[in-house]
Amino acid sequence: MGTPVIDMQGIWSQYRDVVIHKDLSFRVEAGQVIALVGGSGSGKTTLLREILGLLKPVRGQVRLFGTDLHDPDPIQQRDVRRRLGMLFQQGALFSALSVYDNIAFPLRELRFLDEDWIYELVLLKLAMVELEPEDAGLMPAELSGGMVKRVALARALSLEPELLLLDEPTAGLDPVRSQNFVALIRNLQKSLGFTVVLVTHDIDTIYGLNSHVAVLAEQRILVQGPLDEVVQVDHPVIRQFFGDHRS
Amino acid sequence: MNAPILVQDANGVSLAGEWTLRSLMGAEAGLRGRLESLEQQENWNLGAVSRLDSAAAVLIWRVWGQHWPAHLEVGDTVRSTLERVASLPRKKVALPSYHQSFLLGLGRLVLAVLHNLVGVIELYGRLVLDLLFLCRHPRDIPWKEFSANIYKSGAQALSVSALVGFLIGITISYLSALQLKAYGADLFIVNILGISIIRELGPVLVAVLVAGRSGSAMTAQIGVMRVTEEIDALMTLGVSRTIRVVLPKVAALTVSMPLLVLWSSASALLGGAMAAYLQLDFSFYYFFSMLPKAVPIANLWIGLAKGSVFGFLIALLACHFGLHVRPNTESLSMRTTASVVTAITLVIIVDAIFAIFTRNIGMPS
Numbered sequence: 356m357g358t359p360v361i362d363m364q365g366i367w368s369q370y371r372d373v374v375i376h377k378d379l380s381f382r383v384e385a386g387q388v389i390a391l392v393g394g395s396g397s398g399k400t401t402l403l404r405e406i407l408g409l410l411k412p413v414r415g416q417v418r419l420f421g422t423d424l425h426d427p428d429p430i431q432q433r434d435v436r437r438r439l440g441m442l443f444q445q446g447a448l449f450s451a452l453s454v455y456d457n458i459a460f461p462l463r464e465l466r467f468l469d470e471d472w473i474y475e476l477v478l479l480k481l482a483m484v485e486l487e488p489e490d491a492g493l494m495p496a497e498l499s500g501g502m503v504k505r506v507a508l509a510r511a512l513s514l515e516p517e518l519l520l521l522d523e524p525t526a527g528l529d530p531v532r533s534q535n536f537v538a539l540i541r542n543l544q545k546s547l548g549f550t551v552v553l554v555t556h557d558i559d560t561i562y563g564l565n566s567h568v569a570v571l572a573e574q575r576i577l578v579q580g581p582l583d584e585v586v587q588v589d590h591p592v593i594r595q596f597f598g599d600h601r602s
Numbered sequence: 603m604n605a606p607i608l609v610q611d612a613n614g615v616s617l618a619g620e621w622t623l624r625s626l627m628g629a630e631a632g633l634r635g636r637l638e639s640l641e642q643q644e645n646w647n648l649g650a651v652s653r654l655d656s657a658a659a660v661l662i663w664r665v666w667g668q669h670w671p672a673h674l675e676v677g678d679t680v681r682s683t684l685e686r687v688a689s690l691p692r693k694k695v696a697l698p699s700y701h702q703s704f705l706l707g708l709g710r711l712v713l714a715v716l717h718n719l720v721g722v723i724e725l726y727g728r729l730v731l732d733l734l735f736l737c738r739h740p741r742d743i744p745w746k747e748f749s750a751n752i753y754k755s756g757a758q759a760l761s762v763s764a765l766v767g768f769l770i771g772i773t774i775s776y777l778s779a780l781q782l783k784a785y786g787a788d789l790f791i792v793n794i795l796g797i798s799i800i801r802e803l804g805p806v807l808v809a810v811l812v813a814g815r816s817g818s819a820m821t822a823q824i825g826v827m828r829v830t831e832e833i834d835a836l837m838t839l840g841v842s843r844t845i846r847v848v849l850p851k852v853a854a855l856t857v858s859m860p861l862l863v864l865w866s867s868a869s870a871l872l873g874g875a876m877a878a879y880l881q882l883d884f885s886f887y888y889f890f891s892m893l894p895k896a897v898p899i900a901n902l903w904i905g906l907a908k909g910s911v912f913g914f915l916i917a918l919l920a921c922h923f924g925l926h927v928r929p930n931t932e933s934l935s936m937r938t939t940a941s942v943v944t945a946i947t948l949v950i951i952v953d954a955i956f957a958i959f960t961r962n963i964g965m966p967s
Contacts, residue, residue, distance in 0.1 A: 437624070450930030455697050467627050468657070475660045478690055483656075488695045496929045515623050515655040546682070547655075 358421040360385050360518050360550045361406055366415035368401055375401050376412070377574035385517070388544060388551040389579070390561045392596055393571030399554045402571065403522055406552065407441060408432070419518070437465075439518040440511030440549075444526055446503040448495040454481075454506050455491035461513045480509040483543060501532045505539075512543070519544075521553035525560050537563035558597065570596070604652060605629055608636060614645025614673065621651055621658035637665055644672040654680045659687045668692070718944075722922050725844070729852060729918075732845050747850035755816040755851075756858030760865060762815070763808055767866035770807060771799065771873025779881040788882050792889060793966065795874040796897035801964065804867030805908035806953055809916065812859060813945040817920040820851050821941040824924025825934045833925070848925075852917040859913025860906040867905065900964035908956055915952065916945045 361383040368376040375398040383389055391399045404410040405417055408424040417424045422435045448457050458477045462468055468476070478488055484505040490498075498506065504524065511519060524540065525533035537560050544551055544564075555561065561568060561582060569579040572592040578585055586597050604619040606629050619625070626634070646666075648654075654662075663684065676684070702710070736743050778794050824847060827833045836843050871893070878884040923941035927934050 451932035453697065455695075465623075465627065467623075472657070472660055472664070475664075475687070475690065476657055478695070479656050479660065479687060482686070482690060488691055491695050492697055494930065515657060 357385060359383060359418075360387075360420060361552065362418040362421070363405070364416050364418075366402075366405065366417070367413045368398065368405065368410070369413050370401075374574060379415070379575045381569065381576050381579075383550060383552060385550055386548060388564050388566035389553070390564070390566045390568050391552065391554045391571060392556070392561070392568060394592060394596075397571045398574070399571055400522065403520060403552070403554055406520060407439070408436070437461075437514050438516055439520060440514065440516035442504070442507050442511045442519070442521045442524060444522045446495070446507035448498075448503060448507055448510070450495050452495075453491065454486075454493050454495070454498070457495070457506060458491075458509050458513050461510065465514075476513070477509075480513055483512065484509045485539060500527050501536065504528065504536060508540070512547075515547070516549055518550045518552070521551065521555075523555060524553055525555065525557050530559075533557070533560070534563065540564065606633065606658075607650075608633060610636075610640065610643075614647060615640055615643050616647035616650065617662075618650035618652075620653045621662075622653055622655040623657035626658060626661070634661070637661070641665060641667060646671045646674045646676075648674070648676040648680055651677070651680050654683050656683060656687065659683045663687045718922065721926060722918060725848065725918060725922050725925070728844050729849055732842065732849055736845070736849075742845065744846055744850050747846060748854055751850050751854030752858050754819075755812065755855050756862060759812065759815060759862060763811055763862050763866040764869040766807065766811060767804070767869035768873040770803065771795070771870030771875075772877045774798065774803070774870075775874035775877035776881060779878060783882065788884075789892075791874075791878050791882060791884070792892040793896040795871060795878075796893050797901060797966075799870045799874065800867050800897060800905050801901040802905075802953075802957075804863050804870060805905050805912060806949065807870075808859065808862050808866045808909065809912040809949040810946055812855070812862065812913065813916045813942050813949065816855060817916045817945050818938050818942050820917065820920035821924040821927075821938045822934065824848075824921060825927035825937055828925065828927045829929045829934065843925075848921040851921055852914060855913035855917035856910050857913075859916075860909035863905055863909035896966060898964045898966060904956070904960050904964055908953065911952060911956075912949050915948055919945045919948065 359382045361381065363379065363381040366376050366379040366381070367374070368379075379402075381402070391402060393399050401410060405412050406419070408417070411425060419435050420438060422431060424432070424435060426432055426435075448454075449460065452460065455477055458480050459473050462473045462476060477491065481488060481491060486502065486505055486509070490502070490506075495503065495506070519540075521540070525536055528536060540551070541564055543549075551564070551566070553560070553564070553566070566582070567580060568582050568585045570577040570585060570588075570590075570593055572590070577590060577592065578588050585593065604625070606621045606625050607618040609616045609618070670688070775791065775795055778791055779788075782788050782791055782794075824833070827847070833843050833847070836846060875884070875886050875889040878889055879886060920941050923937045923944070927937045
């Protein structure tokens with residue numbers, strides 16, 4: 356196997372006096388779909404932000420695609436970041452820009468594509484997330500919760516990322532919409548073959564994505580593997596989280 | 603990473619390697635131009651392409667002139683990516699434009715001014731009704747918010763308004779003293795400073811300061827409360843947004859502004875007296891004992907009344923603009939700017955109206 360997409364070694368994170376991660380290690384290989392689960396306050400979001408490079412762990416090293424995220428060379432940093440897409444929980448769409456410009460923004464930042472090319476790509480991304488071309492003219496404030504997620508996904512996918520990070524992708528969606536959204540991510544993952552790391556509380560999402568599971572507890576990754584293997588592990592956190600799904 | 607490879611021979615064009623956005627960006631400069639010059643080709647072999655992403659697919663589809671070439675060899679995965687591009691609707695979608703013509707902009711501006719005028723009058727009416735309501739239900743008077751706002755917009759502004767007043771006092775006194783000395787009219791420094799500061803400069807100066815300091819803060823605060831739906835949450839809890847949010851701010855600024863004016867004018871006079879002492883050898887005792895004779899007391903009342911009216915206007919406008927923020931960052935910044943600019947402009951207009959109507963009052967005979 357090639358270089359792992361994510362390689363975290365000996366991570367210590369601390370918020371004031373509270374130690375969140377203690378000597379944590381986490382590896383994700385290319386093409387994997389991994390759900391990070393754990394109780395609230397177990398540091399899932401912190402871990403996600405460390406993978407993104409928004410937070411720097413107190414100790415330890417984060418490597419994405421074999422490159423150190425906190426490399427002093429800004430070009431190197433930018434190139435690594437262009438290989439990953441992030442779907443924020445609330446979408447984090449630029450509220451002053453239309454849907455079209457939100458998706459076109461990362462493409463324009465490359466300063467490589469001409470406007471016609473960008474136009475076609477934006478329409479393609481909209482079609483990928485099953486939105487109508489007419490939606491391109493809307494402003495983020497005019498979108499429903501499900502549409503915000505779809506537009507945010509389209510923006511996250513606009514640079515053809517090899518790694519997609521999802522923070523609570525189905526939070527705030529009703530069951531039908533969240534099922535559709537999970538199916539959408541699943542289909543895109545199958546056809547485009549990117550790696551996915553998601554944080555979720557929702558067991559149906561994990562089933563729907565047929566993902567591996569990494570359980571965060573006791574300030575480290577307790578166990579990581581396919582879902583049916585993980586549920587067999589006898590540990591209070593896992594018992595509590597998966598409850599009666601252990602069949 | 604495999605670079606994209608383009609080979610043209612007698613059998614047509616063959617592509618190989620990785621055709622992705624990133625590999626294209628890293629590829630040699632001439633590749634795109636060479637690809638785009640191949641429009642006439644009808645024989646394409648994409649069998650050796652290991653990976654094709656949508657950006658590259660769009661590029662190739664454009665080179666093909668939006669239709670499939672006559673002879674094409676291609677693997678299944680690559681074909682499905684191309685099919686996704688091919689199935690895109692061809693019609694142009696109307697996109698919103700951010701810039702507008704001059705005439706349209708002018709029309710929008712006039713409409714916005716009228717709209718805001720109606721909004722401010724509406725809010726004023728609402729406040730009057732709220733006051734009547736509070737007279738009948740004194741238990742609902744928001745005392746805590748009122749005192750918190752007095753502290754925030756009044757007490758916390760003391761140091762900065764004193765500093766600004768003091769420096770302005772020194773400047774005016776110093777510049778006037780130079781002129782007056784030339785004419786031997788030194789004595790009039792007290793008249794000039796007294797009338798101009800107490801009647802005119804004090805209130806306007808503090809109004810500009812408070813509009814920038816408290817007005818913008820009020821608009822931003824209410825605006826963010828709108829964006830995060832906190833205002834709506836208040837309404838659903840049965841709490842009137844005008845009584846709890848707007849009224850305390852307007853009342854507090856109406857009360858604290860005249861006090862700030864008094865404070866700032868005093869500080870400016872002190873600065874003026876100091877410059878007069880250094881420049882013209884006026885003693886402080888002489889300066890302040892001359893002041894009541896040179897400046898009739900009516901000027902002080904006019905200054906304080908102005909302060910009160912300006913404070914009311916600034917807070918009312920700030921709250922009005924805050925309540926009409928739409929849930930996006932652009933609107934928040936535009937509304938905050940509009941709040942401060944409108945408040946300062948209106949303060950100066952109202953000041954001119956004051957000057958006309960009080961022209962016979964308070965002038966030394």
